Every structure is written in C-alpha cells, then in structure tokens.
Amino acid sequence: MSGTTGDHQLPPVLDEACERAEPLARRFADAGHTFYLVGGIVRDALVGRGGHEHDLDATTDARPDEIRRIVADRADAVWDQGARFGTVAARFGDDVYEITTHRADAYVPESRKPEVVFGDDVVADLARRDFTVNAMAVEVLGRRLIDPFGGRDDLARRRLRTPSGPDISFSEDPLRMLRAARFLAAYELEPTPELVAAVETMGDRLAIVSAERVRDELEKLILLEQPRRGLDFLADTGLLARVAPELVDVDRTRWRDPVARADQTRAVRWAALLRPLGTAGARRRLGALRASNRLLGEVTTLIGAAEAPPPDLDPASLRRFVHALRGRVPADVAARFCETVGAGPEGLADAVAELAAVENLDDLAPPLDGSAVMAELGLEPGPEVGEALDHLLELRLAEGPMGPDEARRRLGAWWAGRRRRDPA
Numbered sequence: 543m544s545g546t547t548g549d550h551q552l553p554p555v556l557d558e559a560c561e562r563a564e565p566l567a568r569r570f571a572d573a574g575h576t577f578y579l580v581g582g583i584v585r586d587a588l589v590g591r592g593g594h595e596h597d598l599d600a601t602t603d604a605r606p607d608e609i610r611r612i613v614a615d616r617a618d619a620v621w622d623q624g625a626r627f628g629t630v631a632a633r634f635g636d637d638v639y640e641i642t643t644h645r646a647d648a649y650v651p652e653s654r655k656p657e658v659v660f661g662d663d664v665v666a667d668l669a670r671r672d673f674t675v676n677a678m679a680v681e682v683l684g685r686r687l688i689d690p691f692g693g694r695d696d697l698a699r700r701r702l703r704t705p706s707g708p709d710i711s712f713s714e715d716p717l718r719m720l721r722a723a724r725f726l727a728a729y730e731l732e733p734t735p736e737l738v739a740a741v742e743t744m745g746d747r748l749a750i751v752s753a754e755r756v757r758d759e760l761e762k763l764i765l766l767e768q769p770r771r772g773l774d775f776l777a778d779t780g781l782l783a784r785v786a787p788e789l790v791d792v793d794r795t796r797w798r799d800p801v802a803r804a805d806q807t808r809a810v811r812w813a814a815l816l817r818p819l820g821t822a823g824a825r826r827r828l829g830a831l832r833a834s835n836r837l838l839g840e841v842t843t844l845i846g847a848a849e850a851p852p853p854d855l856d857p858a859s860l861r862r863f864v865h866a867l868r869g870r871v872p873a874d875v876a877a878r879f880c881e882t883v884g885a886g887p888e889g890l891a892d893a894v895a896e897l898a899a900v901e902n903l904d905d906l907a908p909p910l911d912g913s914a915v916m917a918e919l920g921l922e923p924g925p926e927v928g929e930a931l932d933h934l935l936e937l938r939l940a941e942g943p944m945g946p947d948e949a950r951r952r953l954g955a956w957w958a959g960r961r962r963r964d965p966a
C-alpha cells in the first residue's frame with residue numbers, strides 16, 4: 543500500500559495546525575519519539591472544513607508515561623482521558639491535544655473491553671481505526687500526509703469504508719457501526735456494499751456496547767446539521783432496532799424529518815427524535831440510554847408542550863403554555879419546537895416573542911407571595927393560603943402583570959366573595 547504524499551501541499555488549515563503543534567512535536571522528537579496529528583482535523587481539513595482548530599487528536603510511539611513526562615512542564619493542564627485506553631490530554635493555551643499511543647494490531651473477538659496493545663508503527667495504528675477517512679495522519683515536523691488506505695481518495699469519491707474487512711472491524715468495536723451513520727451523514731458519503739452487509743448481519747453486536755457510548759454517538763448524529771442520511775442508514779440496516787427499537791414501526795418521516803428541521807441543540811433534537819413515543823415513551827428510552835435527569839426533564843417538557851400546545855394566540859393561552867414549561871425550557875425554544883413538529887397554531891413562536899417583549903414571561907408567579915397573602919388576610923399557614931395563591935396565579939395568567947396594590951385589592955375581593963359563599 544502506498545503510504546505518504548510528499549508531493550501534495552497540505553491544506554492551509556493543516557499547515558497552520560502543524561505550525562502550532564511544532565514546539566510540542568519537537569519535544570517528542572527530542573525524546574526520540576514521533577508525533578502525528580490524526581482524526582477529525584486531518585479529515586476535515588481535506589474537505590475544506592475547519593472547526594477542529596482547538597480540539598486535536600494526536601498519536602505517537604511514546605507510551606502514556608512518557609507522553610505525560612514530555613508534556614508535563616509545558617502544558618497548562620494534563621489529564622488522563624479515558625483511562626482505559628491510556629490517552630493523555632494536554633492543554634496548551636486554547637489548544638487541547640488528546641495524545642494516544644499507537645495501537646498494535648490485536649484482534650480480540652467478542653470482547654467487551656478491547657485489549658489495549660501498544661505499538662510502534664503509525665501505519666498499524668491507522669489500520670485499527672474505524673474508517674479510511676479517519677485513518678490518515680500528518681507527521682507534524684515533516685508536514686507529511688500518511689494515508690495508507692486511500693482515505694483522501696475516499697473523501698473525494700464520497701465513499702465510506704473500513705481500512706480492513708468491515709466484519710472484523712465491527713467485531714472489534716460494534717460502536718463503529720453507529721459511527722458509520724454519523725460519518726455518512728456529516729460528509730455525504732456512500733457506504734460500500736460490504737459495509738452495509740456487515741451492519742445488516744452484525745447489528746445485534748451493539749448489545750455489548752455500553753448504553754452511554756451508544757447514547758453519545760447517537761447524540762452526535764442527531765446534532766449534525768444534516769443528519770438525514772445517517773438516520774436513513776439506521777432505519778435501512780436495522781440498526782435502529784438496537785438504539786431506539788420503539789421507533790422501528792413509526793413512519794420515519796415522523797422522526798427523521800423533524801430532527802433535521804429542529805433547532806440544532808441537544809434537548810430539542812432528542813425531543814424531535816422521540817416525540818412519536820410520547821412523554822412516557824421518551825422517558826423510557828432516555829432512561830435506557832442512561833441520559834441525565836436534566837436532559838430527561840428538558841426533553842419530556844418539550845414533548846409535553848407539543849402535546850398540549852396553546853389553542854390560540856391570545857395572551858392568556860400563551861401564558862398558560864409558558865407556565866407549563868416550569869422554567870425547564872425557554873419559552874421561545876418550546877414555541878419553535880411546536881412549530882417544527884406542526885403542533886399548535888401557526889405563528890406561535892412570533893406570538894410568544896411579541897408577548898415576551900412586553901411582559902416578563904420568565905416570572906409567571908402569583909403577584910404576592912405566601913407571607914404577603916397571610917399578612918393581608920390575617921391568616922395562619924393552611925389550605926386557604928394555597929387557594930389564595932392559586933387564585934392570584936390564575937389572575938396573572940389570565941390578565942398579565944399586576945402591581946402589589948392591585949394584587950392586594952383583587953385578593954381582598956376574592957376573599958370576601960369566598961367567605962360569602964363558604965362562611966367558616
């Protein structure tokens with residue numbers, strides 16, 4: 543296999559990355575070690591994208607202890623990233639490098655935790671990476687692209703394939719099948735027939751991957767600007783049954799298209815994906831994927847908002863809609879989500895924005911608090927205080943903001959009426 547390309551100029555993004563990494567690479571060289579940039583920075587630079595300037599993956603023949611020693615006195619911070627793989631992360635100013643010792647070719651079938659075997663050869667390391675488009679490295683000091691598996695050509699021809707046989711690669715780490723969906727979508731690639739066939743027959747192996755890894759990878763896919771192609775891949779190959787089985791029998795236009803249209807933020811994209819399952823179904827799926835309580839709360843609030851959108855655009859309906867969000871999700875985000883999934887009246891997001899411009903929707907609380915209510919009515923703590931607060935909240939939602947004098951007056955009138963109806 544042909545390896546290096548000295549004849550090609552590196553793209554400017556890569557050239558600059560090498561320049562910035564040069565002092566670090568020199569320290570590795572002085573200690574007798576190699577230093578290569580790999581991963582996203584190389585791939586993205588070759589398709590003319592930036593975005594990885596400060597988040598850099600590197601690989602070296604130095605072992606983790608040596609890496610730590612080499613970076614120790616110059617880095618602003620050093621920490622172990624993914625202790626089990628022995629990756630060392632080091633921050634220099636704005637740049638964070640994740641430096642990983644070369645891996646040697648070690649095929650451990652069906653193992654839950656791939657055994658880590660360190661190696662000395664960059665080409666063997668690249669051979670163990672997931673896809674050819676990710677199996678390229680740049681030798682920093684020599685400004686040399688190392689591309690033994692034709693990743694650059696695959697990017698140009700828009701082809702996704704594994705450096706070696708896909709079934710071996712996916713046995714080694716089944717998560718790669720899910721990563722395929724992400725890279726297909728992000729770079730508009732076409733998977734090779736062998737890759738598709740391997741995913742179709744090996745999808746169930748994803749069961750050995752931890753829920754957290756699956757969740758993080760699925761999240762990266764749905765957060766892409768254009769996730770469609772990857773979501774289609776999940777549905778077409780049957781992989782969907784491994785990551786969100788409840789969606790298998792749901793027409794894909796009900797989750798794929800909303801995801802692609804929705805705001806490109808975490809909770810909103812998850813809500814768009816899981817909305818066909820309802821709040822209870824979304825809660826179960828996110829629980830199975832070990833999502834945080836916070837994400838769970840945001841997603842179910844969004845789905846709940848789309849299940850009970852305001853019937854109309856009048857201020858009272860809008861305030862009730864916003865109040866039901868309980869501060870878990872900003873009003874404008876929830877309103878846009880409803881529009882994205884076609885719930886509620888047309889113009890909802892604009893109407894919420896207009897109302898927010900004239901009154902504070904972040905503070906939809908009763909205009910008096912409990913102690914003010916007790917002082918005003920001469921009450922001890924008890925159920926009447928709660929009733930009074932409910933009434934005040936109802937007034938706030940129905941009529942809008944209200945000063946304390948007006949609130950006391952309305953409270954007094956309510957209390958007098960209540961005592962007439964229900965004399966104690």
Ligand code: ATP
Binds near residue numbers: 582583671673676717
């Ligand atoms: P991005 O940072 O944009 O998500 P990336 O390609 O840099 O994309 P990382 O997860 O940072 O992805 O991984 C860096 C590199 O490590 C990848 O490009 C790939 O070469 C390799 N890699 C990551 N995960 C795997 C995996 N599960 N199996 C094989 N190689 C992997």
Ligand code: MG
Binds near residue numbers: 581582583597598599
């Ligand atoms: Mg990366």
